[in-house]
């Protein structure tokens with residue numbers, strides 16, 4: 001094993017190594033194969049994409065809040081897409097589509113998993129780097145190219161893809177269906193093709209690293225929950241993205257070669273198309289077979305990050321470590337058999353619908369287990385309110401609020417009313433969009449010292465948290481009511497229909513909250529970029545945490561540890577252990593050094609024998 | 618100092634082999650997606666029925682043979698019989714290329730029977746499924762080329778065996794994959 005082979009090196013061997021391969025600017029910052037640098041590349045690319053996604057959302061929120069008004073500055077920014085200061089309807093559709101695509105895939109999948117899996121997997125399992133650093137580098141560059149193409153598609157003459165982030169045919173399959181269905185859709189497919197390749201390369205690497213390169217003593221049951229979450233996320237990706245690929249390949253043949261997998265009996269301008277015998281619902285099956293696991297691909301890393309941060313900052317062992325792992329595994333498994341809940345109203349056989357309803361409601365159980373465990377961990381903890389901790393608790397709050405509405409939607413009968421309304425928009429923005437974003441913020445605040453060797457400003461962090469937290473609830477909570485009233489999503493103007501008129505005021509409120517919330521993100525950006533250069537220098541273990549990454553030096557070195565990779569002796573959650581003089585015991589501390597605090601369960605001995613004795617008394 | 622550097626570069630095949638298995642897994646998922654799409658679509662009716670090209674039976678034999686020669690080649694490599702290893706590899710390569718050519722002829726046969734790529738989805742599916750499998754064959758052939766180059770360049774025995782193992786794992790996989798796909802298409806018409 002390479003880890004073993006590398007174990008025998010010492011500091012000298014390393015400096016020696018460096019002399020042989022002098023690092024240039026290009027090999028260090030650009031085509032880096034070091035997982036820590038690749039993590040930063042993913043993060044910064046993700047942040048840039050997030051800004052683009054956010055600007056798009058502000059633009060369409062302006063349209064939704066004030067559909068009759070004209071904003072001359074829009075014409076200055078958008079040119080022909082906002083003639084006379086009013087956003088063009090088809091560009092509105094484009095913005096919604098690209099906003100969704102960017103946020104779901106580029107920010108919360110690649111930005112989140114790419115950053116933290118890359119940073120933490122080798123550091124927390126005790127490896128010098130990924131299984132294949134080269135594939136890891138490729139993974140980033142595929143993602144980068146995909147991002148460039150997606151962004152470029154915003155600027156082309158005919159506009160970007162406009163059929164929604166789920167790209168249902170026929171809008172996506174017929175280049176003539178709408179302006180964005182032409183070149184825009186082609187670029188979307190190209191970009192997402194590269195993205196899928198990038199995700200697969202990344203995921204395969206993460207899995208292989210976790211399974212093969214753990215340091216001595218790091219049993220699977222001693223891994224931090226972050227690693228479990230990243231690992232299962234990668235498994236979901238490897239199993240589900242290829243199915244999307246299959247669906248997209250068929251879509252490409254329909255678009256460009258005239259096949260009819262998804263198309264049948266369509267008329268454009270009164271003329272029948274030759275396509276015959278296809279089924280658009282087939283695409284939905286293939287899409288949602290990826291799509292539902294994808295939403296868990298987004299949330300599971302955030303949940304893992306939260307587990308770690310909550311335990312560290314509550315100064316308490318995580319409640320129900322094994323239950324946390326089991327519920328992650330349960331969620332991962334179940335997420336493959338619930339996709340039909342996105343298709344209740346496609347004319348699905350009601351019996352099949354009730355099967356999907358059943359599996360969907362079951363998935364609420366492991367999700368609930370996780371939230372209860374978070375709350376139990378917080379209970380009576382010695383809570384350190386760091387910004388990372390605030391965002392983690394924010395995630396728990398959002399995950400509960402959004403999970404509850406999922407249970408409504410999971411009812412096939414209720415979903416007839418709720419499908420494709422703002423209720424769904426509220427549901428997934430809270431449970432997925434915002435909570436995963438909160439998980440990402442939490443991760444950035446918590447591991448910033450590990451990434452950049454400096455601290456972010458805590459006071460700005462609190463400011464950022466409260467503004468964001470309040471804005472998120474103000475934006476998404478009212479949408480439930482709009483949705484219950486039956487207002488459909490993806491409509492250009494609420495003024496065109498009598499019954500939607502009354503919601504205009506609410507929409508204005510939402511838009512104002514969204515704009516304030518977006519402005520609050522500049523606090524984060526300022527804090528983030530300023531701290532890279534001017535932040536307070538970090539100590540080696542600023543949060544007094546147990547996990548391995550805090551045993552590496554603050555200065556980044558190739559191979560992570562200057563000498564041998566440390567061995568691991570205990571689980572990562574020995575916080576506030578009675579009998580120990582400090583309130584944390586790193587995983588690298590052997591039990592022989594903590595005699596005063598050892599308890600039988602540390603050695604796999606459980607309570608039963610004692611109880612049996614009591615009974616015999 | 619030198620020994621240490623050497624030890625550092627010591628080559629560890631396990632994670633890389635694992636990467637290949639994961640790639641195979643994702644490939645399986647892609648074909649599982651395609652074949653279940655096939656079944657779902659078939660259940661909706663309006664499905665044209667036709668015969669698969671007869672040459673597909675011959676190509677199936679070819680690829681089975683190539684798996685056997687591939688296995689032979691790996692065994693010889695492990696016994697350090699480089700000459701026989703080469704023969705095995707070349708045979709597998711030729712059989713694999715023959716398979717690919719046969720598949721292409723199969724497409725010609727389909728066209729001659731008026732079964733077109735652009736037609737009823739039942740027809741398109743046969744082309745898409747065999748075509749994507751063919752792409753895997755091309756990748757397998759490239760792996761063989763890299764193993765062959767390794768043999769001629771006299772790379773170290775560990776590396777040679779490593780390349781051979783990767784190639785043969787992948788090759789047996791696409792062999793089994795084809796048999797699955799072929800039987801699937803035969804049964805579900």
Ligand code: HEM
Nearest residue numbers: 295299341342364403406407409410419420424428431432
């Ligand atoms: C308590 C568990 C949950 C249940 C029962 C549930 C149920 C549902 C149902 C039935 C829908 C379809 C609504 C419709 O289109 O009519 C839906 C949509 C959605 N859910 Fe959930 N959900 C749950 C948790 C989650 C989680 C944890 C996430 C993400 C992390 C998530 C993300 C989404 C997304 C993104 C959509 C909308 C996709 C779209 O149409 O654009 N859900 N949910």
Ligand SMILES: [Cu+2]
Nearest residue numbers: 292339341342
């Ligand atoms: Cu779902």
